[in-house]
Amino acid sequence: MNENESNEGGGALLSPELAEDAMLSAVAMGEATLARGAKSGSVIVLQKALVELGASLTPDGSFGPKTHAAIAAEQAAAGMPETGVLDAATLGVVDRRLAARRKGRLHDAMAAAVGGAPPKPAGAAQVAAGGPSRQDQGYFDDAAALRGPGAGAVADPDSPPPGQDRAGMKAKGPLPADRAGQFDAVRRSIGDDAPANAALERLLAAGRLHEGSLLPNLATFAQTPRNPALLLEAGIEPELLLGQVVRHVDNPLRVQQGRGHGTCGAGVMEYVVLRGDPAEFVRLVDGITREVRAVTLRSGKKLEMPRSAIARDDSGRVDLDRLFQSAIMNHASAMSWLFDYDNPEDNDTFWAAVRGNSQMAVYGFTSLYQAIQGGTYTSVSKLSRPKDEIAGLVATSAARGERVPVILEFKTYHWLSVEWLEAGKDGKPASIVLRNPWGKDEGGDKPPRVAMPEGGGRVRMKYADFLENVFGATVRG
16 A cells, blocks of 8 residues: 555554554544544644654644644645545555654664674575574573483473484475575574574474474564564564574473563463464464564454563563563453453562453463364363362373363462373373473472473472362363
8 A cells, every 4th residue: 555545444553552542543444533623642642653754743632733734744745635634544644654664763773783784694504503692692591501301301202402312303305495485584584593593403403394384484474574663662673583483482491481470371371382383373473473463363363462561571581471471461361351461560469460460260261272272172170170070181181192281279379281191000190290381490399399300390290299289270172
């Protein structure tokens, strides 16, 4: 659409602050206009946009002669009648000019960040070398630091931590031409992020990019513009975010819920979705980090990331975890049916939960999990079923090879994921391995558990202790 084409008839606004204003959204839909004499917060939003485009006026909420003149100037530049009235067509012009200006600033900032020029293309066979990139220093706890599995550790067939022996993994030969092009697009977008390039090479060597939609989804992510607010408001560069996605796909044990936030349920959902369908995980992250901040789920519902998620916090999470978990919380927190989730207000307290800014009940988890995964899932808790029945349902699901989201009684109720069951000599469950979304769990006695040698939040618990401490779960069927 060029600047002379109209938004009339329901065109979507590209600029977040314009799209989020109810009055301006109505103008964009052709349902209202703004003209001289209007006074409102919507006028302030409009005036700020005009100032960004070069108008000389003070955003005071009053649609006076200067605002009228600025609108008329926009109309004249677009070859439209100079009415000075903000209608759908005029707002479309302002919106597209604003988006184009910001896109240019985003490109300039990206170029400056990589030394004044876009990253150089790299071939599919090139292997990255060197230490952590500048994006990682003091910020991303690279999974290479995880302890390797010791004697008796159960290997993770999906994505072993870096450093684990990968003997037996056989490459499937060179990528077909179309996939080689997609691979190079991802590589170019990652740029000089050495750990992310190494993770991409591991995915290639393991044959995970030769078929399926994982590589196409990564390429789409690499070639689609991100929400400019990510960079302008939080300094999140597109290549940094893509690098985090690639590293998470390579090793989901990187997922962390963060300190001081009641996001254990969101952390578990992120981890289980990433484990079960990494291609879908990439598609979801792609959608919520575009300008629209939303993506359609398999159920047809929308998953939307709240704008409050963009600003970095002190939770210790990487950007990817914060953004994805905030989107999950926005739809599955205990009060999400009434309030939007506000990440800065999540301090893992009762009152934060009451305001929809913390914690996740089992029914909210199950509803969203089902919408993401497809199929049918059921919430079970000790409020309606005995613990041994809940544990039995979890054991049945785990025996099918599924990772099962569960709530255990720690000092408070806490979400974890069941990784697998271990049987005793009698063939009955003897112990259970879980993954704690803290990302690091050295074990403890409330409930009793010991850390697994590979780290990454995995712990082993006696089945009897699991039975004693389980509160609820989300199971298929």
